[in-house]
Amino acid sequence: MKEINSKKVESVDSVTVSSGVLADLFSLTDRRVRQLSEEGILVKVKRGRYSLADSVKNYIIHIKTNQDIQDSKSEAAVDLEEEKALHEKTKREIAELKLAAMRGEMHHSEDVKRVMNDMLTSFRSKILAMASKLAPALIARDDIGIIQELIKKECFEVLDELSSYDPAAFYGEDYIDVCDDDMDIEVQGNRGDKNVEKEENIEED
Numbered sequence: 001m002k003e004i005n006s007k008k009v010e011s012v013d014s015v016t017v018s019s020g021v022l023a024d025l026f027s028l029t030d031r032r033v034r035q036l037s038e039e040g041i042l043v044k045v046k047r048g049r050y051s052l053a054d055s056v057k058n059y060i061i062h063i064k065t066n067q068d069i070q071d072s073k074s075e076a077a078v079d080l081e082e083e084k085a086l087h088e089k090t091k092r093e094i095a096e097l098k099l100a101a102m103r104g105e106m107h108h109s110e111d112v113k114r115v116m117n118d119m120l121t122s123f124r125s126k127i128l129a130m131a132s133k134l135a136p137a138l139i140a141r142d143d144i145g146i147i148q149e150l151i152k153k154e155c156f157e158v159l160d161e162l163s164s165y166d167p168a169a170f171y172g173e174d175y176i177d178v179c180d181d182d183m184d185i186e187v188q189g190n191r192g193d194k195n196v197e198k199e200e201n202i203e204e205d
Helices: 019-026 030-038 052-103 109-138 144-163 180-204
Strands: 044-046 049-051
Touching (some): 019 030, 049 052
Antiparallel strands (some): 044 049
């Protein structure tokens, strides 16, 4: 059996190959090899000969660059879709909040602050007035049970200020006093108007 002599290669910088070798190495057609040579990716050193090391390096960079571009385009497309979805979600949430405010189901913070300030101010005034209101009624009393009952009664009247909830007090400028039945009637009325217009147009034709 014939032994194959092998020689250790320290560097391939000086190795040149034909276009056919590059075509087999990269699985390219001869035409594609010529195109890449014209683009400077495959390095021709002389007629029909190419630098192996430089051509391999450039071709790897060429493939990696194209892949990075494709990945960037894919990521950009995904990001754009996500941005559109987030934008539509935000628009829907804003519309829902506006509708809730119009129905009185959601209150603006400034309206809540205004109502609570008025309520607490009135509560504070009644608390401070308890002493002057109860003093004349209690000064001549010596029955502890009656005294407790009068104080308890006055406390309940003051606390009633905080327990009475009026939703209308929290309505803001966005609130529209329209019930669902009225809205249905309005929608049906609009549809009826459209049907009348349609019939008139048919008669004119």
